[in-house]
Amino acid sequence: MRLYEYEAKKIFEHEDIPIPRQFGTIQSPEEVEKISQLNFPIMGKAMALIGGRGKAGGIKKINDLNEAKITVNDLLRLKIHGYPVNKVLLEEAIDIQGEIYLGVTTDPISFDVVLITSALGGIDIEEVAKSNPDAIWKKSLPDNPVFLPENIVIDATAFLISQFPQLNNVKEKLQSVISNLYTTFQKYDTKVCEINPLIVSDDSKLIAVDAKIVLDDNALYRQSVLLSRLGIDPESKRHDVAEQTRFEARAHKAGIIGYLDLLPEPEKFEKDPEKLYVGLVPGGAGYGIFSIDEVVNVGKKYFDGRVVPINFMDSGGGPRLSTVAKMFHLLMDHPVPDLIITSRFGGISSCDIFIRGLIKALRDRFAAEQRMVPVYGRMVGTDLPNARVYLEKAKKETPEPLKYLHIVVGNQKIMADIIKDGIEWFRLQVKQEKEP
Numbered sequence: 360m361r362l363y364e365y366e367a368k369k370i371f372e373h374e375d376i377p378i379p380r381q382f383g384t385i386q387s388p389e390e391v392e393k394i395s396q397l398n399f400p401i402m403g404k405a406m407a408l409i410g411g412r413g414k415a416g417g418i419k420k421i422n423d424l425n426e427a428k429i430t431v432n433d434l435l436r437l438k439i440h441g442y443p444v445n446k447v448l449l450e451e452a453i454d455i456q457g458e459i460y461l462g463v464t465t466d467p468i469s470f471d472v473v474l475i476t477s478a479l480g481g482i483d484i485e486e487v488a489k490s491n492p493d494a495i496w497k498k499s500l501p502d503n504p505v506f507l508p509e510n511i512v513i514d515a516t517a518f519l520i521s522q523f524p525q526l527n528n529v530k531e532k533l534q535s536v537i538s539n540l541y542t543t544f545q546k547y548d549t550k551v552c553e554i555n556p557l558i559v560s561d562d563s564k565l566i567a568v569d570a571k572i573v574l575d576d577n578a579l580y581r582q583s584v585l586l587s588r589l590g591i592d593p594e595s596k597r598h599d600v601a602e603q604t605r606f607e608a609r610a611h612k613a614g615i616i617g618y619l620d621l622l623p624e625p626e627k628f629e630k631d632p633e634k635l636y637v638g639l640v641p642g643g644a645g646y647g648i649f650s651i652d653e654v655v656n657v658g659k660k661y662f663d664g665r666v667v668p669i670n671f672m673d674s675g676g677g678p679r680l681s682t683v684a685k686m687f688h689l690l691m692d693h694p695v696p697d698l699i700i701t702s703r704f705g706g707i708s709s710c711d712i713f714i715r716g717l718i719k720a721l722r723d724r725f726a727a728e729q730r731m732v733p734v735y736g737r738m739v740g741t742d743l744p745n746a747r748v749y750l751e752k753a754k755k756e757t758p759e760p761l762k763y764l765h766i767v768v769g770n771q772k773i774m775a776d777i778i779k780d781g782i783e784w785f786r787l788q789v790k791q792e793k794e795p
Contacts, residue, residue, distance in 0.1 A: 360574040363406045365448045366589045367570035374543045376536055376554070377566045380451040386435070388428040391449075398451065399423055402568075405434045406446040410483075410571075415439045420452055453566055457523050458556035460484050461537065462571075463544040467621045468655075468667055471499040474507070474541060476515050478522035480556035485624070494522065507541035525559065532565045547585055548578035606693055610672075613685045617673035621651070625669070625695055634665045635782060638696030638732065640672055640686050642704045642713075647671050650700065650774070657778045666782060669695045677708050683716025684723070691724060691732045698785045700778055701736030701766075710738045710746035718753045718761065725760035733763035733788060735781030739770040763788065 362370075368378045382394050382401065391397075405417030412418055417439050421427045427449075437444045458480035466473050477495045479487050487494055496518040498511055512534050519533065520526045526533055536557060544552035553571040560566055574582065583593035603611070604625055610618030622628050630636060637654050641647040651668045658666025670693075672686060690699055703713040717734065724731055738746055747768050754761050765784060767777060 360576055360579065361408045362572045362574065362589070363408065363446070363448075364404060364570050365406065365446075366591075367572040368567070369589060370543060370547065370572060370585070371554075371567055371570055374539050374546070376539050376543070377532075377564065378450075378570070379453055379566055379568055382449040382451070384446045384448050385431060386446055388432040388435075391424065391427045391431055394449065397424070397427070397449070399427075400452040401427070402448075402450050402452050403427065403430045403434055404448040404450070405437055405439060405444040406448055407439045407442045407444050409440050409442050412439055417444065421449075453558055453568060454561040455556075455558045456561050456563075457525060457559040459519060459523070459526075459559070460487070460553075460555045461540055461557050462551065462553035462555070463541050463549075464551045464553070466499065467623060469499065469501070471501045472503050472544070474498045474500065474511065474515060474537075476519060476537070478519050478526075480554075480558075484555065485627075505545055507538050512537050523559075528563050529559060529565050536565055536567070543572075547572070548575045548581060549573060550575050606670075606689060610689055613689070614682060615672065615674075615686055615689065617647070617671065618689070619671040620669065621671065622667075622669055622695060625693060628695055630695060634667050635662070635785070636667050636669050636695050636697050637778075637782075638669055638690040638693065638699040640674070640690065640699060640701040640736075642674055642702055642708055646702065646704060647673050650702065650778075653775050653778050654700065657775055657782070661779055662782060669693070674708065678712070678716075680712050680716040680719065683713055684720040687717055687720040687734070688724070691720070691730055696732055698781065699732050699734045699736075700781050701734060702774055702777065703736070703738040704740055708740075709742040710740055711742035711749060713738060714746045714750050714753075714766065717764070718750070721764060722757055722760045725757075731760075731763065733785055735765045735777070735784055737767040737770075737772065737774070737777045739768075743768065 365384050368381065371378050382397055384406065385391065400420055400422050403419045403421050405412055407417065417434065417437060419430045419434065421430050431447050434447045435444055460477040460480035462475045464473055475495065475497050477484065477487055479491065479494045496515055515537055516530060516534050520530065540552055540554065549572055551571060551573040554567040555569055558566050558568050586593045604620045606620055606625060607618055639647065639650045641650045651671060654666055654668040658664055674686060690696055703710050750766060
Protein backbone atom coordinates (compact mmCIF):
# COMPACT_ATOMS: atom_id res chain seq x y z
CA MET A 360 0.00 0.00 0.00
CA ARG A 361 1.52 3.27 -1.12
CA LEU A 362 0.69 6.34 0.94
CA TYR A 363 -0.02 9.79 -0.39
CA GLU A 364 2.70 12.35 0.24
CA TYR A 365 0.68 14.15 2.92
CA GLU A 366 0.10 10.83 4.74
CA ALA A 367 3.78 9.93 4.59
CA LYS A 368 4.67 13.38 5.92
CA LYS A 369 2.42 12.86 8.92
CA ILE A 370 4.51 9.80 9.74
CA PHE A 371 7.76 11.70 9.19
CA GLU A 372 6.60 14.47 11.50
CA HIS A 373 5.70 11.90 14.16
CA GLU A 374 9.18 10.36 13.84
CA ASP A 375 11.04 13.70 14.14
CA ILE A 376 11.89 14.05 10.46
CA PRO A 377 11.46 17.78 9.63
CA ILE A 378 8.86 18.60 6.98
CA PRO A 379 7.59 21.91 5.52
CA ARG A 380 4.72 23.63 7.28
CA GLN A 381 1.49 22.00 6.12
CA PHE A 382 -1.55 24.16 5.31
CA GLY A 383 -3.80 21.24 4.42
CA THR A 384 -5.15 19.11 1.56
CA ILE A 385 -8.10 20.39 -0.44
CA GLN A 386 -10.43 19.02 -3.12
CA SER A 387 -11.76 22.24 -4.68
CA PRO A 388 -10.49 25.78 -5.45
CA GLU A 389 -13.14 27.22 -3.11
CA GLU A 390 -11.48 25.59 -0.11
CA VAL A 391 -8.39 27.79 -0.52
CA GLU A 392 -10.12 30.78 1.11
CA LYS A 393 -11.11 28.65 4.12
CA ILE A 394 -7.47 27.98 5.01
CA SER A 395 -6.23 30.48 7.58
CA GLN A 396 -2.73 31.90 7.79
CA LEU A 397 -1.58 31.11 4.27
CA ASN A 398 1.91 32.59 4.06
CA PHE A 399 2.83 33.04 0.41
CA PRO A 400 4.72 31.83 -1.50
CA ILE A 401 3.43 28.29 -1.03
CA MET A 402 3.64 25.03 -2.99
CA GLY A 403 0.64 23.33 -4.57
CA LYS A 404 1.17 19.58 -5.03
CA ALA A 405 -1.08 17.17 -6.90
CA MET A 406 -1.76 14.06 -4.81
CA ALA A 407 -1.43 10.93 -6.94
CA LEU A 408 -0.10 7.48 -6.09
CA ILE A 409 2.56 7.59 -8.76
CA GLY A 410 5.97 9.14 -9.30
CA GLY A 411 6.98 11.79 -11.82
CA ARG A 412 4.51 14.42 -10.61
CA GLY A 413 6.94 17.29 -11.04
CA LYS A 414 7.76 16.42 -14.64
CA ALA A 415 4.03 16.04 -15.36
CA GLY A 416 3.26 19.55 -14.08
CA GLY A 417 1.83 18.37 -10.78
CA ILE A 418 3.93 20.62 -8.51
CA LYS A 419 3.56 24.41 -8.71
CA LYS A 420 4.82 27.42 -6.77
CA ILE A 421 2.00 29.83 -5.84
CA ASN A 422 2.53 33.52 -5.04
CA ASP A 423 -0.91 34.86 -4.01
CA LEU A 424 -4.51 33.91 -3.25
CA ASN A 425 -5.87 34.43 -6.75
CA GLU A 426 -3.06 32.37 -8.24
CA ALA A 427 -3.75 29.68 -5.62
CA LYS A 428 -7.35 29.26 -6.80
CA ILE A 429 -6.32 29.04 -10.45
CA THR A 430 -3.46 26.62 -9.73
CA VAL A 431 -5.57 24.33 -7.53
CA ASN A 432 -8.24 24.19 -10.23
CA ASP A 433 -5.62 23.30 -12.85
CA LEU A 434 -4.05 20.62 -10.64
CA LEU A 435 -7.41 18.99 -9.89
CA ARG A 436 -8.12 18.72 -13.62
CA LEU A 437 -4.75 17.09 -14.22
CA LYS A 438 -4.08 13.46 -15.02
CA ILE A 439 -0.60 12.17 -14.17
CA HIS A 440 0.35 9.19 -16.31
CA GLY A 441 -3.36 8.50 -16.67
CA TYR A 442 -4.22 8.78 -12.97
CA PRO A 443 -6.65 11.55 -11.93
CA VAL A 444 -5.81 14.03 -9.17
CA ASN A 445 -8.46 14.28 -6.43
CA LYS A 446 -6.56 16.22 -3.77
CA VAL A 447 -4.01 19.03 -3.66
CA LEU A 448 -1.54 19.51 -0.82
CA LEU A 449 -0.66 23.08 0.13
CA GLU A 450 2.56 23.63 2.09
CA GLU A 451 5.18 26.30 2.62
CA ALA A 452 7.75 26.97 -0.11
CA ILE A 453 11.38 26.52 0.93
CA ASP A 454 14.42 28.31 -0.49
CA ILE A 455 16.77 25.52 -1.50
CA GLN A 456 20.54 25.50 -1.07
CA GLY A 457 21.03 21.82 -1.90
CA GLU A 458 19.11 18.58 -2.46
CA ILE A 459 19.81 15.09 -1.11
CA TYR A 460 18.34 11.70 -1.91
CA LEU A 461 17.82 9.39 1.08
CA GLY A 462 16.01 6.07 0.99
CA VAL A 463 15.64 2.71 2.68
CA THR A 464 14.28 -0.25 0.76
CA THR A 465 14.71 -3.99 0.20
CA ASP A 466 16.98 -5.39 -2.49
CA PRO A 467 14.67 -7.34 -4.87
CA ILE A 468 17.31 -10.02 -5.47
CA SER A 469 19.00 -10.57 -2.09
CA PHE A 470 16.03 -9.29 0.01
CA ASP A 471 18.53 -7.46 2.22
CA VAL A 472 17.53 -4.09 3.66
CA VAL A 473 19.46 -1.37 1.82
CA LEU A 474 20.24 2.24 2.77
CA ILE A 475 20.86 4.48 -0.24
CA THR A 476 21.86 8.13 -0.37
CA SER A 477 23.20 10.71 -2.79
CA ALA A 478 23.97 14.41 -2.79
CA LEU A 479 22.27 14.56 -6.21
CA GLY A 480 18.70 14.54 -4.97
CA GLY A 481 15.64 15.97 -6.66
CA ILE A 482 15.91 13.75 -9.75
CA ASP A 483 15.28 10.06 -10.38
CA ILE A 484 17.84 8.04 -8.46
CA GLU A 485 17.78 5.48 -11.31
CA GLU A 486 19.04 8.16 -13.68
CA VAL A 487 21.82 9.09 -11.26
CA ALA A 488 22.80 5.41 -11.00
CA LYS A 489 23.15 5.20 -14.77
CA SER A 490 24.87 8.52 -15.45
CA ASN A 491 26.97 8.96 -12.31
CA PRO A 492 27.13 5.80 -10.16
CA ASP A 493 29.95 7.19 -8.00
CA ALA A 494 27.48 9.81 -6.72
CA ILE A 495 25.49 7.10 -4.91
CA TRP A 496 26.35 5.54 -1.54
CA LYS A 497 24.70 2.21 -0.82
CA LYS A 498 24.90 -0.08 2.19
CA SER A 499 23.25 -3.50 2.51
CA LEU A 500 22.16 -4.66 5.96
CA PRO A 501 21.66 -8.43 5.70
CA ASP A 502 21.15 -8.78 9.47
CA ASN A 503 18.12 -6.46 9.30
CA PRO A 504 18.85 -4.55 12.54
CA VAL A 505 15.91 -2.80 14.21
CA PHE A 506 17.95 0.41 14.55
CA LEU A 507 20.62 1.69 12.18
CA PRO A 508 24.12 1.08 13.61
CA GLU A 509 25.97 4.28 14.47
CA ASN A 510 28.97 3.47 12.28
CA ILE A 511 26.73 3.25 9.20
CA VAL A 512 25.11 6.58 10.06
CA ILE A 513 28.59 8.12 10.33
CA ASP A 514 29.73 6.57 7.03
CA ALA A 515 26.64 7.76 5.14
CA THR A 516 27.02 11.27 6.57
CA ALA A 517 30.72 11.41 5.71
CA PHE A 518 29.99 10.41 2.11
CA LEU A 519 27.36 13.13 1.71
CA ILE A 520 29.65 15.77 3.20
CA SER A 521 32.43 14.71 0.82
CA GLN A 522 30.03 15.37 -2.07
CA PHE A 523 28.42 18.49 -0.60
CA PRO A 524 30.75 20.21 1.94
CA GLN A 525 28.08 22.66 3.16
CA LEU A 526 26.39 19.71 4.86
CA ASN A 527 29.09 19.87 7.51
CA ASN A 528 27.09 22.78 8.96
CA VAL A 529 24.12 20.45 9.59
CA LYS A 530 26.04 17.28 10.32
CA GLU A 531 24.19 16.30 13.51
CA LYS A 532 20.80 17.07 11.97
CA LEU A 533 21.69 14.94 8.97
CA GLN A 534 22.69 12.01 11.16
CA SER A 535 19.40 12.32 13.02
CA VAL A 536 17.35 12.26 9.80
CA ILE A 537 19.23 9.22 8.48
CA SER A 538 18.67 7.32 11.74
CA ASN A 539 15.03 8.34 12.01
CA LEU A 540 14.23 7.39 8.41
CA TYR A 541 15.65 3.92 8.98
CA THR A 542 13.66 3.60 12.23
CA THR A 543 10.52 4.63 10.35
CA PHE A 544 11.21 1.95 7.73
CA GLN A 545 11.41 -0.76 10.39
CA LYS A 546 8.73 0.50 12.77
CA TYR A 547 5.92 0.64 10.23
CA ASP A 548 6.66 -2.50 8.18
CA THR A 549 7.46 -0.53 5.05
CA LYS A 550 8.80 -1.77 1.75
CA VAL A 551 10.08 1.67 0.72
CA CYS A 552 10.80 4.72 2.86
CA GLU A 553 12.21 7.59 0.81
CA ILE A 554 12.94 11.32 0.86
CA ASN A 555 13.66 12.90 -2.49
CA PRO A 556 14.66 15.55 -1.99
CA LEU A 557 15.80 16.16 1.55
CA ILE A 558 16.72 19.80 1.14
CA VAL A 559 19.19 22.07 2.84
CA SER A 560 17.45 25.43 3.18
CA ASP A 561 19.10 28.84 2.96
CA ASP A 562 18.83 29.14 6.76
CA SER A 563 20.67 25.80 7.24
CA LYS A 564 17.73 23.59 8.01
CA LEU A 565 17.16 20.06 6.74
CA ILE A 566 13.62 19.55 5.48
CA ALA A 567 11.96 16.58 3.76
CA VAL A 568 10.05 18.38 1.01
CA ASP A 569 8.87 15.09 -0.50
CA ALA A 570 7.97 11.80 1.13
CA LYS A 571 7.36 8.30 -0.19
CA ILE A 572 6.25 5.39 1.97
CA VAL A 573 5.03 2.02 0.72
CA LEU A 574 3.62 -0.25 3.41
CA ASP A 575 3.93 -4.03 3.20
CA ASP A 576 0.42 -5.35 2.50
CA ASN A 577 1.22 -8.56 4.34
CA ALA A 578 1.94 -6.64 7.56
CA LEU A 579 -1.02 -4.25 7.54
CA TYR A 580 -2.69 -6.23 10.32
CA ARG A 581 0.08 -4.95 12.61
CA GLN A 582 -0.46 -1.33 11.58
CA SER A 583 -4.08 -0.72 12.54
CA VAL A 584 -3.09 2.11 14.91
CA LEU A 585 -1.08 3.83 12.18
CA LEU A 586 -3.85 3.45 9.59
CA SER A 587 -6.42 4.85 12.01
CA ARG A 588 -4.14 7.80 12.74
CA LEU A 589 -3.93 8.51 9.01
CA GLY A 590 -7.70 8.21 8.56
CA ILE A 591 -7.46 4.96 6.58
CA ASP A 592 -9.96 2.22 7.45
CA PRO A 593 -7.83 -0.65 8.86
CA GLU A 594 -10.41 -3.14 7.55
CA SER A 595 -10.05 -1.89 3.98
CA LYS A 596 -7.15 -2.32 1.62
CA ARG A 597 -6.22 0.48 -0.73
CA HIS A 598 -5.57 -1.09 -4.11
CA ASP A 599 -2.68 0.90 -5.46
CA VAL A 600 -2.78 0.37 -9.22
CA ALA A 601 -0.11 3.03 -9.61
CA GLU A 602 2.38 0.69 -7.99
CA GLN A 603 1.66 -2.17 -10.37
CA THR A 604 3.97 -2.98 -13.22
CA ARG A 605 2.42 -3.48 -16.63
CA PHE A 606 2.72 -7.24 -16.21
CA GLU A 607 1.16 -7.23 -12.73
CA ALA A 608 -1.80 -5.26 -14.10
CA ARG A 609 -2.12 -7.67 -17.02
CA ALA A 610 -2.00 -10.68 -14.70
CA HIS A 611 -4.69 -9.19 -12.46
CA LYS A 612 -6.94 -8.57 -15.45
CA ALA A 613 -6.36 -12.12 -16.72
CA GLY A 614 -7.25 -13.67 -13.36
CA ILE A 615 -3.73 -14.90 -12.66
CA ILE A 616 -3.47 -14.94 -8.87
CA GLY A 617 -0.72 -13.13 -7.06
CA TYR A 618 1.67 -12.34 -9.90
CA LEU A 619 4.50 -10.07 -8.75
CA ASP A 620 7.56 -8.72 -10.53
CA LEU A 621 10.66 -9.06 -8.35
CA LEU A 622 12.67 -6.59 -10.43
CA PRO A 623 11.87 -2.86 -10.42
CA GLU A 624 10.40 -1.36 -13.60
CA PRO A 625 10.84 -4.50 -15.73
CA GLU A 626 10.11 -2.61 -18.95
CA LYS A 627 13.21 -0.46 -18.30
CA PHE A 628 15.34 -3.07 -16.54
CA GLU A 629 18.84 -3.45 -17.98
CA LYS A 630 19.99 -7.05 -17.88
CA ASP A 631 23.49 -8.04 -16.83
CA PRO A 632 24.86 -10.16 -19.72
CA GLU A 633 26.75 -12.28 -17.18
CA LYS A 634 23.54 -13.34 -15.44
CA LEU A 635 20.70 -15.71 -16.28
CA TYR A 636 17.19 -14.45 -15.55
CA VAL A 637 14.61 -17.10 -14.67
CA GLY A 638 10.84 -16.74 -14.90
CA LEU A 639 8.76 -19.02 -12.66
CA VAL A 640 5.43 -20.77 -13.25
CA PRO A 641 4.92 -22.85 -10.09
CA GLY A 642 1.81 -24.74 -8.96
CA GLY A 643 0.81 -22.71 -5.92
CA ALA A 644 1.68 -19.83 -3.60
CA GLY A 645 3.89 -21.81 -1.21
CA TYR A 646 5.52 -23.57 -4.13
CA GLY A 647 6.07 -20.19 -5.76
CA ILE A 648 7.95 -18.83 -2.73
CA PHE A 649 9.91 -22.08 -2.48
CA SER A 650 10.84 -21.86 -6.18
CA ILE A 651 12.22 -18.34 -5.76
CA ASP A 652 14.37 -19.47 -2.84
CA GLU A 653 15.60 -22.55 -4.68
CA VAL A 654 16.56 -20.59 -7.80
CA VAL A 655 18.63 -18.26 -5.62
CA ASN A 656 20.17 -21.15 -3.65
CA VAL A 657 21.01 -23.20 -6.73
CA GLY A 658 22.44 -20.10 -8.40
CA LYS A 659 24.71 -19.43 -5.43
CA LYS A 660 25.78 -23.04 -5.02
CA TYR A 661 26.51 -23.97 -8.64
CA PHE A 662 26.57 -20.84 -10.80
CA ASP A 663 28.49 -18.17 -8.83
CA GLY A 664 25.31 -16.30 -7.92
CA ARG A 665 24.59 -15.42 -11.53
CA VAL A 666 21.00 -16.68 -11.57
CA VAL A 667 18.16 -14.25 -10.83
CA PRO A 668 14.46 -15.13 -10.29
CA ILE A 669 12.30 -12.43 -11.86
CA ASN A 670 8.77 -13.10 -10.57
CA PHE A 671 6.38 -14.71 -8.14
CA MET A 672 3.27 -16.40 -9.47
CA ASP A 673 0.42 -18.49 -8.08
CA SER A 674 -1.78 -20.52 -10.42
CA GLY A 675 -4.49 -21.03 -7.81
CA GLY A 676 -6.29 -24.30 -7.26
CA GLY A 677 -7.38 -26.06 -10.43
CA PRO A 678 -6.68 -23.36 -13.05
CA ARG A 679 -8.38 -23.60 -16.43
CA LEU A 680 -6.43 -24.52 -19.54
CA SER A 681 -6.77 -20.94 -20.80
CA THR A 682 -5.39 -19.55 -17.53
CA VAL A 683 -2.34 -21.83 -17.74
CA ALA A 684 -1.72 -20.64 -21.30
CA LYS A 685 -2.02 -17.01 -20.21
CA MET A 686 0.58 -17.58 -17.48
CA PHE A 687 3.17 -18.68 -20.01
CA HIS A 688 2.16 -15.98 -22.52
CA LEU A 689 2.68 -13.39 -19.77
CA LEU A 690 6.26 -14.47 -19.04
CA MET A 691 7.17 -14.88 -22.71
CA ASP A 692 5.93 -11.34 -23.42
CA HIS A 693 8.04 -10.14 -20.47
CA PRO A 694 11.36 -8.70 -21.71
CA VAL A 695 13.55 -10.10 -18.92
CA PRO A 696 13.42 -13.94 -18.57
CA ASP A 697 15.91 -16.06 -20.50
CA LEU A 698 14.45 -19.31 -19.20
CA ILE A 699 11.17 -20.38 -17.59
CA ILE A 700 11.26 -22.97 -14.82
CA THR A 701 7.91 -24.62 -14.14
CA SER A 702 6.58 -27.32 -11.84
CA ARG A 703 3.12 -28.87 -11.59
CA PHE A 704 2.73 -30.82 -8.36
CA GLY A 705 -0.82 -31.88 -9.11
CA GLY A 706 -3.10 -32.29 -6.12
CA ILE A 707 -6.16 -30.16 -6.75
CA SER A 708 -4.67 -29.13 -10.09
CA SER A 709 -4.53 -31.43 -13.10
CA CYS A 710 -1.24 -32.20 -14.82
CA ASP A 711 -3.21 -32.87 -18.00
CA ILE A 712 -4.76 -29.38 -18.00
CA PHE A 713 -1.35 -27.90 -17.17
CA ILE A 714 0.54 -29.54 -20.05
CA ARG A 715 -2.25 -28.80 -22.54
CA GLY A 716 -2.24 -25.13 -21.54
CA LEU A 717 1.55 -24.90 -21.80
CA ILE A 718 1.66 -26.59 -25.21
CA LYS A 719 -1.20 -24.43 -26.49
CA ALA A 720 0.76 -21.30 -25.52
CA LEU A 721 3.90 -22.55 -27.30
CA ARG A 722 2.03 -23.57 -30.44
CA ASP A 723 0.11 -20.28 -30.62
CA ARG A 724 3.25 -18.23 -30.15
CA PHE A 725 5.17 -20.22 -32.74
CA ALA A 726 2.37 -19.77 -35.29
CA ALA A 727 2.23 -16.03 -34.57
CA GLU A 728 6.06 -15.72 -34.69
CA GLN A 729 6.13 -14.31 -31.18
CA ARG A 730 9.02 -14.48 -28.72
CA MET A 731 9.67 -18.03 -27.50
CA VAL A 732 11.35 -18.58 -24.14
CA PRO A 733 12.77 -22.06 -23.34
CA VAL A 734 10.75 -23.95 -20.70
CA TYR A 735 12.17 -26.59 -18.36
CA GLY A 736 10.24 -28.24 -15.57
CA ARG A 737 8.55 -31.17 -13.90
CA MET A 738 5.03 -32.50 -13.44
CA VAL A 739 3.75 -35.10 -11.02
CA GLY A 740 0.39 -35.93 -9.45
CA THR A 741 -3.23 -35.81 -10.61
CA ASP A 742 -3.91 -36.89 -14.23
CA LEU A 743 -0.22 -37.60 -14.80
CA PRO A 744 -0.78 -40.61 -17.16
CA ASN A 745 -3.00 -38.54 -19.47
CA ALA A 746 -0.54 -35.66 -19.32
CA ARG A 747 2.37 -37.92 -20.28
CA VAL A 748 0.49 -39.33 -23.26
CA TYR A 749 -0.51 -35.87 -24.48
CA LEU A 750 3.04 -34.51 -24.11
CA GLU A 751 4.60 -37.39 -26.08
CA LYS A 752 1.97 -37.14 -28.81
CA ALA A 753 2.37 -33.34 -29.08
CA LYS A 754 6.14 -33.60 -29.47
CA LYS A 755 5.70 -35.98 -32.37
CA GLU A 756 2.96 -33.93 -34.05
CA THR A 757 4.50 -30.45 -33.67
CA PRO A 758 8.21 -30.77 -32.85
CA GLU A 759 9.22 -27.24 -33.87
CA PRO A 760 7.06 -25.23 -31.41
CA LEU A 761 8.16 -27.62 -28.63
CA LYS A 762 11.83 -27.62 -29.55
CA TYR A 763 12.82 -25.82 -26.34
CA LEU A 764 10.39 -27.56 -24.00
CA HIS A 765 11.70 -30.17 -21.57
CA ILE A 766 9.39 -31.61 -18.92
CA VAL A 767 10.50 -34.31 -16.47
CA VAL A 768 7.55 -36.63 -15.82
CA GLY A 769 7.31 -38.07 -12.33
CA ASN A 770 8.89 -37.39 -8.97
CA GLN A 771 12.29 -39.01 -9.43
CA LYS A 772 14.08 -35.68 -9.05
CA ILE A 773 13.72 -33.04 -6.35
CA MET A 774 12.96 -29.49 -7.46
CA ALA A 775 16.45 -28.21 -6.64
CA ASP A 776 17.89 -30.70 -9.14
CA ILE A 777 15.26 -29.76 -11.71
CA ILE A 778 16.32 -26.12 -11.42
CA LYS A 779 20.02 -27.02 -11.66
CA ASP A 780 19.42 -29.32 -14.64
CA GLY A 781 17.23 -26.70 -16.32
CA ILE A 782 19.94 -24.04 -16.10
CA GLU A 783 22.59 -26.44 -17.41
CA TRP A 784 20.23 -27.55 -20.22
CA PHE A 785 19.63 -23.94 -21.20
CA ARG A 786 23.33 -23.10 -21.19
CA LEU A 787 24.02 -26.12 -23.40
CA GLN A 788 21.29 -25.04 -25.83
CA VAL A 789 22.75 -21.54 -26.06
CA LYS A 790 26.29 -22.91 -26.53
CA GLN A 791 25.14 -25.21 -29.34
CA GLU A 792 23.35 -22.38 -31.13
CA LYS A 793 26.45 -20.18 -30.99
CA GLU A 794 28.72 -22.86 -32.42
CA PRO A 795 29.11 -22.77 -36.23
